[in-house]
Amino acid sequence: MQQADAPPVISIRGLEKAYASGHRALNGVDLDIAPGEIFALLGPNGAGKTTLISIVCGLVTASAGAVTVGGHDIVRDYRRARALIGLVPQELHTDAFEPVRSTVAFSRGLFGRPADPKLIERLLRDLSLWDKRDAQIRELSGGMKRRVMIAKALAHEPRVLFLDEPTAGVDVELRRDMWALVRSLRGTGVTIILTTHYIEEAEEMADRVGVISGGELIVVEETAALMRKLGRKELTLHLAAPLAAVPPELADWNLELADDGRALRYRFDARAERTGVPSLLAGLARAGLSFTDLDTRQSSLEDIFVDLVRERRAA
């Protein structure tokens, strides 16, 4: 679906944002999004994900830089740029007394599209909201409200959909539905940009991932390539007797001594065909070392950020 050589559907250049408080939320972001791709923005709280999306969608004014959507500048040619975009914001913002169907129809009108009851019906059915079509929004559960917001964002048939933390506070089933929806939208050529805190989510859904931290895009890469870098695990072996140094026969594994010699730490690629774990355990036995306990840990998002930032500084 992704057209690598087509001109980008979104192009961001030198984007900066300093809020009135003086806080710098974005520090010169450059990013191109290809038409039809699913792009995940991965980053911790306060990284600037929502700020970035809000600028592209017209909710926040950039301090510097330029953005085009479908080749249209978001400031000078805002009508054409915005007509292409659908936004599902991070927070639940809905009217209370509006019925579901009319709020979705309202969104379509707001974007200048002619009424299309058939399309609204299909949307509501796809999002399992058809039974609630005449209910007031305040009568819905949180998950249903989120679906209403998705329906509103899709009502004008956008070419680009922004999902700001679509799975925050959402149960497993809705999450599955959401991903099914994202995939089917992608099937119709819609470009999707989503934000998340979870590596797994980015990995499962996205064609490409951008890691953002402190208002800077640290890395943008194909998901598979990034996962090779990020998918690290750490094995800790708690030894029966402390060691002064790593025994030479275990030099191949690049082990680290920790906890005053009472633990050995081994970092490995969980996705590699050979993780080296079985052979390490065999080697340990050969060296006559016994351990009382062991645990493995996925590298956390924070570890990854630290690694990536360090890597970038070194480069």
Add this chain to the structure above:
Amino acid sequence: MSTFNSRGVWAIYRFEMHRFRRTVWTGLAVPVITTSLYFVVFGSAIGSRMQEVGGVDYGSFIVPGLIMLSLFNESIFNASFAIHMPRFTGTIYELLSAPLSAFETVLGYVGAAATKAVLVALVILGTANLFVDVEVAHPFLMLLFLLLVAVTFCLFGFIVGIWAKGFEQLQIIPLLIVTPLTFLGGAFYSIDMLPEPWRTITLFNPVVYLINGFRWTFFGTADVAAGVSLLVTAGFMLLCLGVIWWIFRTGYRLKA
């Protein structure tokens, strides 16, 4: 594609009219009851001592002022609430992300608020007719003036709704400025009845011109010339338009 987003304007207008429809009975009962009360108090109690003002029966004389008082308050309240609500609930995100110009947004909200304000004014006129004889000398100009003032005060209300940081602040301007100016602006008396220097001081109150312009369309006479009234109304409208233009240009209290 700088084409006019008429569907967007219509969507906002319909949304707002729906909102009014949900509270139509209270929305209409309040002005009817208030008007009746004014007639009981002013018309009977005071009117019995003041038979005529400038050749017009006192009960009839206060009708235009009464309508203006409600029109000011309705217009400001409707429009300020309409734009303040989405700011408060956060649904304004959708408005800001839509391909709508400032003009279209304002047209939708102010159009709906003004429609409701004019309807309420006409209901008051109808209610007044139950108590006193009201003859309108220039019905067409009366409607035009009604519309002009409604739009102007809705624009003003729109500004209040964007400026206000909470619902209490929505009430402040009407309560502290508009209602006093209306009462002091000859809504229920002719400013010619005032001794100097109060009469001259009152002429600095812009509401005097609005009320008198409107009164002129009823009785063909008023304390100030109708043309001056029109000029003052138009001036206030232009001022509001200027402020709104600035709000959208800078994103004041709309965009971070």
